Amino acid sequence: MSLAYPELVLSAVEGQSRRAYPDRLELADLEWFIELGGLVGYKQFGFSEIRARQDAELTEQLRRYALARIGDHKQIEVTDDSFFLGSVDYMVRQTEDGQLGYTALETNGGSSRGLTLLAPPDVERLMNGFVEMLRFVDDDEPSLIIVGHPDNDALITEKFLTAYRLKEALEKERPGLRVRILSIDSFGRQRRSDEAVIVISPHSQLVRSLHLRDDKVYLLGQRVHLIIGDGVMACHHELGHRRADVVLANWIFPFTGDKFSTYEAIERVRDILVPHGMYPLRFWRAWDQADWWRYARQDLQKWTV
Numbered sequence: 001m002s003l004a005y006p007e008l009v010l011s012a013v014e015g016q017s018r019r020a021y022p023d024r025l026e027l028a029d030l031e032w033f034i035e036l037g038g039l040v041g042y043k044q045f046g047f048s049e050i051r052a053r054q055d056a057e058l059t060e061q062l063r064r065y066a067l068a069r070i071g072d073h074k075q076i077e078v079t080d081d082s083f084f085l086g087s088v089d090y091m092v093r094q095t096e097d098g099q100l101g102y103t104a105l106e107t108n109g110g111s112s113r114g115l116t117l118l119a120p121p122d123v124e125r126l127m128n129g130f131v132e133m134l135r136f137v138d139d140d141e142p143s144l145i146i147v148g149h150p151d152n153d154a155l156i157t158e159k160f161l162t163a164y165r166l167k168e169a170l171e172k173e174r175p176g177l178r179v180r181i182l183s184i185d186s187f188g189r190q191r192r193s194d195e196a197v198i199v200i201s202p203h204s205q206l207v208r209s210l211h212l213r214d215d216k217v218y219l220l221g222q223r224v225h226l227i228i229g230d231g232v233m234a235c236h237h238e239l240g241h242r243r244a245d246v247v248l249a250n251w252i253f254p255f256t257g258d259k260f261s262t263y264e265a266i267e268r269v270r271d272i273l274v275p276h277g278m279y280p281l282r283f284w285r286a287w288d289q290a291d292w293w294r295y296a297r298q299d300l301q302k303w304t305v
Contacts, residue, residue, distance in 0.1 A: 025164040027051075027120050030157040037157075045154045047117035056119035069276070081136040085129050085249040086112050086256060093279065101279045104266055107256040113155045127165040130228060134169055136247045137225045142177065142196040143170065144222055148229030151202040162228060163198045170196050184209065188220045206232040212239060217246040230257075260285045 030046065037044035070076060089106040115126050137143055145166060147159050163181045170179045177196055184201035191197050199219065201209075209220055210232070217224040217239065224246055230253035233239045243251060255261040263283040266273060270280050282299065286292035 024168075025161060027116065027123055027161065030116065030161060033157045033160060043154060044157055046157070047114070050117045051119065051123075054117075054119035054122075056121045059119060059122055078132070081133075081247045082251060083249075084252055084256065085133070087115070095279070099277075101277045103279050103281055104262060105281075106259060107262045113150075113153070113158065116155075116158050116161070123161075127162065130162055130249070131165055131169040133226055133228070133247055133249060134166070134173070139174070141223075142194060143225045144191075144196070144219060145198045145226045146206065146219065146224055146228070146232075147198060147200045148203055148206055148227065148232040149200070150231065151204050153202070156200075159200050163200055166198055184219075191222065203229070203232045203235055207235050207237075210236060210239065212242075212244055215245045217244050259283075 028048075031048060034044040034046040067073065084107075087108045088104055089108070091103045091105050093101050093103050095101045116123055118126070134143075145163075147163050147166075149156055149159050153159070167179045167181055170177060174196075178192070178194065179196045179198070181198045181200065182191070184199050184205050187197060187199050206219075210224070211218050217227070226247040227233070228249050230248060230250050233248065234253055234257055250256060255265070260283065263281050266278070267280040267283075273279070284295040284299070286295055
């Protein structure tokens with residue numbers, strides 16, 4: 001089914017609540033979409049209750065402490081479009097000497113979902129990260145930006161906020177530029193050559209509509225400048241196997257999407273991470289069930305001897 005997108009959904013909300021069209025889409029406004037989704041048979045999940053329990057002050061203290069530990073901020077400065085913009089899942093563990101440590105369980109790419117369960121200042125910090133991607137986009141023509149999401153995404157309201165923040169940034173950067181947010185169904189019929197467009201689309205439609213030509217990515221014949229959501233790249237028969245001339249969160253998706261690669265990377269730099277309380281996992285790669293049983297038996301024998 002086609003989704004109700006911001007311009008349509010907000011109009012419907014006005015009819016239901018008789019509230020004025022907002023001047024700016026705020027995090028709290030996502031609750032409108034979530035409530036409306038149920039009315040039109042498209043259930044959405046919201047994290048307002050969890051978000052209200054988050055400790056923004058604690059998060060800020062941890063962030064400043066981490067920056068202080070790093071010392072040289074040039075080590076984490078983003079200087080080109082090869083970056084990681086996503087989340088990492090950690091597990092708390094007890095070390096052999098009884099201390100607390102941490103282990104990375106999974107790295108998530110640019111399709112990160114669930115970011116709105118964070119405290120509002122942290123959500124906006126993540127939105128700023130997406131906006132920062134615009135500085136790597138050529139400004140010789142109005143931008144075409146894609147915000148991809150899984151099919152039947154119950155957290156699509158997060159993509160609304162992302163798209164809106166990008167729209168705001170483009171309008172501020174280039175006063176007078178017309179910027180619109182469209183569904184992929186509307187895009188082909190409605191785009192003008194002098195306007196920037198942000199297309200929100202499920203991965204399944206993007207896989208069919210994107211193509212590669214001269215190392216550039218095109219959507220229905222028009223060049224794409226920026227893509228948020230590396231899931232579509234991983235599924236695409238061409239884009240999943242070669243790098244193209246488009247800004248993407250993230251081009252390192254072949255590694256962040258592979259737990260073995262994540263664990264191997266941590267193992268290789270364990271001498272750097274262990275002093276900071278980050279410990280590698282014991283891991284192996286199994287290609288089939290027989291492999292899995294063989295590795296499991298070997299590892300269990302080591303620990304039971």
